[in-house]
Amino acid sequence: MPRQTQDARKPRLSLSRILRGGNVGDRSRLPRYLLLASAGAVAIWAPITGYLSKAPLTYRSDMSLILPGSGASASVNLDSIGQASSYANSAFASNAVSPTETYKRLMAAERILDAAADSMGIDPEDFGKPRVELVDQTGLIHVSLTGPSADEAQARLNALRAAFFGEIEALRSDEINTRELGAGAAIDEYRQSVTETRAEITRLQEETGLISPEQYDALVAETDALARRVDDAAADLAEQTEAVAALERALGLTPELAAATLKLHADTEFAALAEEMSDAAAKLSQARGLYGPRHPKVQAAEAGHDSARGETRARARLLTRLGDGALDLLDLSHVGDRAALLSELVELETARAGLAAEHAALAARLAQARTDRAALIAPAARLEDLQRDFAVAEAVFASAMARTQSSKADLFASYPLVQVLEDPSMPEDPASPRRKLAVAAGGAATMFLFFGMFLGWMRRPMIDWLLAAPASTPAPAYASMVPAE
Incomplete structure (x- = not known):
């Protein structure tokens, strides 16, 4: 009989007990909660511990580039020939093209990464991808790159910087060469016209002895x-x-x-x-x-x-x-x-x-x-006409040459000037794994686990309070105004 009484007092597991929980003072629930808390802690800290112990160390090196916003112009007056001028627009003068976005795409181009990897003698797949960030409303470009060690990360970013600047210089040289190739035929034609006119003037001077119209x-x-x-x-x-x-x-x-x-x-x-x-x-x-x-x-x-x-x-x-x-x-x-x-x-x-x-x-x-x-x-009139033609041909030729030469000085027309604001840094701490962040995340998850277990332990009185709350709430004042049926 006593054994039956003791079995009758033992709480029974039912759906209602599982949902509403037991009494707050029921210590028989403690083993279950400790088991759940231990399992949860293991589920939280096991991956974190494995990540911190097995993940390789990586270091991140950073640098900053800047694009000056002002343009540059130059003008040269050539006596008795004309004027040669060059003007480089500001990199931010046009709203249609963003030079910072262009350089961002160019820095992540495959040929630049391959060139940087080749300069260091490593596989391009192991070199890594740079992280390029643009600062709004400025000409700043932040670049970062990771490596297995601090020196390696800095060396890789230096190699990337050298490959980037080398590619820009190659693009500028190619643009100048293309322009010169296009203007070469016209310049040769102008030069031939000047030579023929000069030869005819010389022949007329030798035949008549008249050197210039001023002599006549x-x-x-x-x-x-x-x-x-x-x-x-x-x-x-x-x-x-x-x-x-x-x-x-x-x-x-x-x-x-x-x-x-x-x-x-x-x-x-x-x-x-x-x-x-x-x-x-x-x-x-x-x-x-x-x-x-x-x-x-x-x-x-x-x-x-x-x-x-x-x-x-x-x-x-x-x-x-x-x-x-x-x-x-x-x-x-x-x-x-x-x-x-x-x-x-x-x-x-x-x-x-x-x-x-x-x-x-x-x-x-x-x-x-x-x-x-x-x-x-008659020879004086002919000589004057020839000299006028020669002056025109020489001016056209000189103007074409001046435009060609001034275009060489305008190196930053298509690819604006970019300067290194901050050299690649030497990282002091590894960028990954981030131990402090992992520990902080594990601690926060553990706190949330314990808080959840606490809410589970206290759920019955809370549910009873919530269920009893509407009945104990006084009726609103306007309820007395409603007529009874």
């Missing part, structure tokens, strides 16, 4: 100046000729005879003979005034005069080399006050002769200049 302009100006000088020389010559003629009429001598007269009277022997002849003439005149023509004194005076005159003429002939006819025109007597006039006549004639020679030389030069000018009219 100088020839025209020189011809006009010569024409004015010839006119001025002709006027001066006419004035000088009239002065010489007036003095000739006044003296009754030609300039040649005046010069001979001055030369004779400058000779001392001739002057003595002329003075002796003058004395003899005076004696003859005095004898003729006193005696008849046949008087012995008159005849003696005539003989002395003729002798003195003959010696004087002989001396004059010797000095002047003139004939008897010209000597007859000479005034062999003393010139006296007429010496200044004779000298002036000689000077005027000398000046007139100089003016005549100058006029003749200028006239000859003017005639030759006019002949040359007439012969060079």
Whole structure:
């Protein structure tokens, strides 16, 4: 009987007991809860412990890249050729293309990863995939890469950086080469046009001796100046000729005879003979005034005069080399006050002769200049046209060359400048497995397990309270206003 009573007091397992639980003070439930808690703890900590003990260590190296937002421009003025300018737009000037997104895709490209793996001598599959993150509203690119050790992770990221920059340089060089290849045919055509025009100009210069249109302009100006000088020389010559003629009429001598007269009277022997002849003439005149023509004194005076005159003429002939006819025109007597006039006549004639020679030389030069000018009219016009064509061809060629050369300076037009803001870091702690996070997660799971077990232990009074709560709740005030049925 007591055994039956004890079996009757033992709680029975039923669906209601399982759902509602037993009494809070029923300690017979404790083994079951301890078993469930132990099983739950094992289920939580066994995977965590296995992960922490078996998972290989990996290290993560980080670096940061930046794209400067400003553009760059340059302009060069070439004297007598033109202007060459280059301008690189800002990397963020266009909303259609994002340079950071482009570089993000490029950094994860297979050929860059293969090149980085080859540089380190490892299999591309073992190299790993970089993690690339973009910072909104900035030009920053964060790159991270893992490795089995800290040095290996840093080395791999350095290799990735070198392969990335090498690929960018290769793309820029390929773009420049493609542009040069496209512009090469046009540049060759421009160069051929310049060469042909230059050869034709050289041939025309060699044939005509005309170097430039400015030379022809100088020839025209020189011809006009010569024409004015010839006119001025002709006027001066006419004035000088009239002065010489007036003095000739006044003296009754030609300039040649005046010069001979001055030369004779400058000779001392001739002057003595002329003075002796003058004395003899005076004696003859005095004898003729006193005696008849046949008087012995008159005849003696005539003989002395003729002798003195003959010696004087002989001396004059010797000095002047003139004939008897010209000597007859000479005034062999003393010139006296007429010496200044004779000298002036000689000077005027000398000046007139100089003016005549100058006029003749200028006239000859003017005639030759006019002949040359007439012969060079057509070549000068042709040369000017050729030089204009050459200038245009040279400007086009220089402009094409300048554009080609300036495009080489515009390296960042398609692929913007990128700089390393932070070098690949040397990680101090492994990135995986994360022990602290795993332990924290296990602890949190254990706490949730114990809290769940606690709620399971206390579920019966809680359920009873929830079921009894509506009956003990006072009726609302408006319930009394509802009429009873």
